[in-house]
Amino acid sequence: TAAAIQRDNFYNIQGYPTVLFDGIDGIIGGSGTQSLYDEYLPYVQSRMAIAADASVTFEDLNLVDSTITVNIILNSASPIQKSSLVLHTFITETHIPHSWLGLDYVDFVQRDVFRGASGVNIDLSDKTETIAVTMTRSALWNRENLELVSYIQDTITQEILNGNKITLKSLGINTPDVIMNIYPNPASDYFRITSEKLIENIDMFSSSGQLVASKRFDSRTGFINVSGLPAGLYIVRINSEAGMIQRKVLVK
Secondary structure, eight states: OHHHHHHHHHHTOOSSSEEEETTTEEEEOOOSSSOOHHHHHHHHHHHHTSOOSEEEEEEEEEEETTEEEEEEEEEESSOOOOSOEEEEEEEEEOOEEEEETTEEEEOSEEEEETTOTTOEEOOOTTSEEEEEEEEEOOTTSOGGGEEEEEEEEETTTOOEEEEEEEEOSSTTOOOOOOOEEEESSSBSSEEEEEEEEEEEEEEEEOTTSOEEEEEEEEEEEEEEEOTTSOSEEEEEEEEETTEEEEEEEEEO
16 A cells, blocks of 8 residues: 555665564564574563553444444653644554465455544653544454554654553454355355345445445345346345345355
8 A cells, every 4th residue: 555655655664574672673574484582582672671651552443334433542751842743543453365485375464544644643742542443344354363453663764662552352243143145156146145134234345445336125035136246255245124134145
């Protein structure tokens, strides 16, 4: 993404992989087959020995449909008189199938960033600030492997003062106890959905997250015409009186 490229430029990344510890200490290079634990450990211990100037906590974290909302509470023990502090907030995903440098999966991939690469300017001169964050989760991202990550950074020194993260694995999940079937799957002309509960509406998304079909219902069965859609994998979001269920449909 454009934000990821800007973050690379901010750190002046010279090679991949590069690991930065709190934004200032780093190692360029790595291995897809051997652990770098011994190389990383001294950096981690050195940074953990430094008392944090501020704290980052999450309150009122919610996921409704695809919208994530959270209040990020920033506190410092004493006033921090710096105008160069920003808050960066990301959604990351782990265990994404992808061949890279000998690996079959990649972890902690930036999926989205709040307010772009520049983040949000913050003021801790009075020791506290609250930032209201709203972000959108794509239906194509695996919720089981998503995390919300937020940290305070000095844009002049590049040092990260403190941060926090939380899994989104169970956030907003209310899996309905309902029998629901989709057939045929794979589909070429249409697919039909049958449910023991009333279906209210069906939304269908492409692999890029684009809404390609939406239909309202007030019955226990319905169908979606896919004859005009390109072949590929699609995400179907079904809202019923019992709650929301997602399914995958292959169009051929």
